[in-house]
Amino acid sequence: MGRKRRAFAVIVPAVVLAASACNEVPGDGSVAAAPAGHVQKYRAGHGVHTAPPTGGAQQNGGQNGDGQMPGMGDGQMPGMGDPSQTAAPSPTDSGSPDPTQTDPNQPGDDGQQNGGQNGDGQNGDGQNQNGNGQNGDGNGQNGGGQGDQSQVKPGPRADQFADIRQAPPVRQPRRSRAASTGVFASNCGTNAGQKHSNPDNVIVAPGVQNGAHHIHDYVGNLDTSAFSTDQTLAAAGTTCTNGDQSTYYWPVVRLRAGKDGSDRAAQSQADGNTGSVVTPAKVRIQFLGNPRSKVTAIPRFTRIVTGDAKAASKGPANAHSQWTCSGFENRAFADKYPLCPQGSRVERVLNFPSCWDGQNTDSANHRDHMVFPDPRTGQCPQGRKAVPQLRITLAYNLPAKALAFALDTFPEEGHDPVTDHGDFINVMNDQLMRKAVAAINGRRR
Numbered sequence: 001m002g003r004k005r006r007a008f009a010v011i012v013p014a015v016v017l018a019a020s021a022c023n024e025v026p027g028d029g030s031v032a033a034a035p036a037g038h039v040q041k042y043r044a045g046h047g048v049h050t051a052p053p054t055g056g057a058q059q060n061g062g063q064n065g066d067g068q069m070p071g072m073g074d075g076q077m078p079g080m081g082d083p084s085q086t087a088a089p090s091p092t093d094s095g096s097p098d099p100t101q102t103d104p105n106q107p108g109d110d111g112q113q114n115g116g117q118n119g120d121g122q123n124g125d126g127q128n129q130n131g132n133g134q135n136g137d138g139n140g141q142n143g144g145g146q147g148d149q150s151q152v153k154p155g156p157r158a159d160q161f162a163d164i165r166q167a168p169p170v171r172q173p174r175r176s177r178a179a180s181t182g183v184f185a186s187n188c189g190t191n192a193g194q195k196h197s198n199p200d201n202v203i204v205a206p207g208v209q210n211g212a213h214h215i216h217d218y219v220g221n222l223d224t225s226a227f228s229t230d231q232t233l234a235a236a237g238t239t240c241t242n243g244d245q246s247t248y249y250w251p252v253v254r255l256r257a258g259k260d261g262s263d264r265a266a267q268s269q270a271d272g273n274t275g276s277v278v279t280p281a282k283v284r285i286q287f288l289g290n291p292r293s294k295v296t297a298i299p300r301f302t303r304i305v306t307g308d309a310k311a312a313s314k315g316p317a318n319a320h321s322q323w324t325c326s327g328f329e330n331r332a333f334a335d336k337y338p339l340c341p342q343g344s345r346v347e348r349v350l351n352f353p354s355c356w357d358g359q360n361t362d363s364a365n366h367r368d369h370m371v372f373p374d375p376r377t378g379q380c381p382q383g384r385k386a387v388p389q390l391r392i393t394l395a396y397n398l399p400a401k402a403l404a405f406a407l408d409t410f411p412e413e414g415h416d417p418v419t420d421h422g423d424f425i426n427v428m429n430d431q432l433m434r435k436a437v438a439a440i441n442g443r444r445r
Contacts (some may be wrong), residue, residue, distance in 0.1 A: 007123040019426045072442050153272025154414035156256075156337075161402035164324060164338040167331035171292045173378030180289025184388065184436035188240040188248065189221040190280045194262060196239075197252065199271070200226035203303045203366055203423050212270045212309070214251050214408035215264065219283060221247035221427055230301045233427045245427035248285060250350060251309075251420070252277045253396055272415075273408045281345060282395040287388035289440045290354065291378030297433045298387045298426045302361040307421030312413045317419045318367065321420035322349040326395060335418040339400040346405075350422035354389035355380035389441050390424055 117235065175181065191197065196218040205211025209226050218224050223236035224247040238245045254260075258276025260268055268274065281326075289295055298304075308318035316334070324332040325340035326348045332349065340346055353372045362370035370387075373380050380386045398405045406415035413419045428436065 026077045030250075051287055070332035078405055093384070122399055147276075153411045155272075156403055156406040156415040158402045160336050160417060161339055162333065162336045163330060164328045164333075164340055164344075167328070167333045167338065170322070170324075170330055170332050171375075173374075173376060175291040175378075178293050179378075180269075180294045180386075180441045182289060182440040182442050184287040184439045186220070186240045186242055186244040186246070186285045186287075188238070188244065188283065190283045191217045191219050191239075194278050194279070195221065196224070196279060197277075198225055199264065199267065201423065202226055202228045202247075203305060203362075203425065210267060210271075211408050212251075214273055214309075215250040215268060215277065217280070218247060218249045219285075221245050221425070223247075224249065233301075233425065241319075242432065243429075244432060245429070247425045247427065248392060248422070250348070250392065250394065250422040253346075253348075253376050253398070253405055253407055254255075254278060255398075256403060266361060268408075273413045275406075277397055278398065278405070280394045281397050282393075284391075284392045284393040284395075286393075287436055287440060288391055290373065290389070292373075293380070293386050294441045295354075295386045295388050295437060296356075297430075297437050298356070298428075299361050299431070300426060300430065301430065302370070302426045304352050304390065304424045304426070305366050305421065306423075307419070309410055309419050309421050310413065311418045312409075313417035316418055319418050320351060320372075321418055322351070323347070323417055323420070324349060333417065335416070337405070337417050339402070340398075341400070346398045348394040348396075348420060350390075350391075350392040350394070350420070351421065352390040352424060354387050355384035356387045357383070358385050388436055392422055409411065 089093070194217075197215050198218075199210045199215050200208070200213050201212040205226065206228075208224055211226055219239050221228075221233050221236050221238055223232045228247075233245065233247065236245065240246070254273065254275035254277055256275040258273065260276060262268075262277070307320045308314065308316075311317075311319040311321075319334065321334055322332040323334075323336065323338050325338050325344040326347055327344050328338075328340070329347070329349075338346055353367070353370045355371045355373050357369045363369040371381065371384065371387070396405075407417060407420060409415050409419050426433075
């Protein structure tokens with residue numbers, strides 16, 4: 001009996017040592033199994049979502065998901081709390097995102113970051129220790145670093161720049177005898193000194209500050225922000241010399257090597273938009289006719305958008321960007337920045353849809369009430385009314401050098417030129433709109 005007790009005493013420590021060895025986390029980031037059916041929770045912008053069971057992967061010290069991503073076991077993934085890892089790609093970099101640093105859940109249409117960000121409190125239940133910081137406090141703290149800064153945002157690529165002489169020709173529909181060929185213009189300035197700019201979008205994300213996650217230039221109405229209403233716009237002043245109270249806005253262009261000295265620099269950098277904002281050398285706002293018919297008035301407070309700020313990630317179905325150079329307007333790129341000859345300016349041409357459904361001043365997707373005419377004929381679809389077509393042409397003095405400049409975009413869109421877009425709210429009073437329609441239909445300027 002004495003021998004049996006001594007043998008049992010030897011066996012017990014051996015079992016304990018073996019169990020301890022099985023639970024040890026290896027340096028390659030693999031993790032020990034947790035009880036089957038364990039449910040993970042992760043933060044997704046505004047709230048906590050429940051993910052399906054993953055077979056019980058246990059979160060341990062900043063590990064994410066099943067912990068199999070390289071370096072996640074010891075929290076050494078680049079950018080995990082180290083602000084030095086967040087610099088924008090250098091001019092020699094392709095700008096392609098590192099898959100270990102890219103958010104798998106990109107921002108939604110309203111620009112809100114949607115889960116998946118390193119250091120945004122989504123590891124396990126948001127309380128795991130990583131270094132000396134805690135994940136899951138809602139502010140993205142991860143080892144003392146800001147969660148927003150831990151993700152390297154994709155930058156522009158060298159292959160997105162090309163000589164304007166390589167651009168395809170711009171084709172225009174042939175005019176019929178019934179065409180309306182006059183032009184009505186509003187001179188509203190260039191927003192010099194960034195007097196009116198913000199990262200809001202009152203059409204797409206009303207009431208949401210930084211709803212665009214990129215800076216917009218504004219001309220025209222002085223009130224425009226996320227909190228504008230028809231009433232506040234109607235009561236506001238304007239930069240337009242003819243009294244046009246409409247609001248016109250578009251994302252800014254930046255010199256990538258410049259410095260952002262504005263009070264929004266930190267937010268812009270967190271959204272991946274770095275460099276000094278370039279004021280357009282010239283802004284031309286024109287309302288044009290229809291090549292097949294006369295035009296009718298645009299109702300006051302109608303919202304119209306052109307292009308798609310998410311065209312790089314969602315596809316170009318709604319993209320309408322045109323990038324060209326002064327003196328080369330018969331050619332334009334849809335998906336490249338133009339490199340212009342000396343003495344020529346980079347131009348962005350924003351053409352807006354001009355076939356109205358005859359009833360609505362807006363629609364759920366901000367597109368259905370106002371569509372483009374047939375690109376070949378210029379004819380509006382049956383049941384639609386042709387209205388004055390807004391065209392905004394923005395001219396910039398920019399260097400003819402790849403990667404020297406880029407458009408502000410949503411973080412995941414990588415400054416792709418195909419995402420260029422513009423927004424317009426018609427706040428012309430009835431008298432001014434009648435004047436515009438008469439000029440366009442009467443073949444006058």
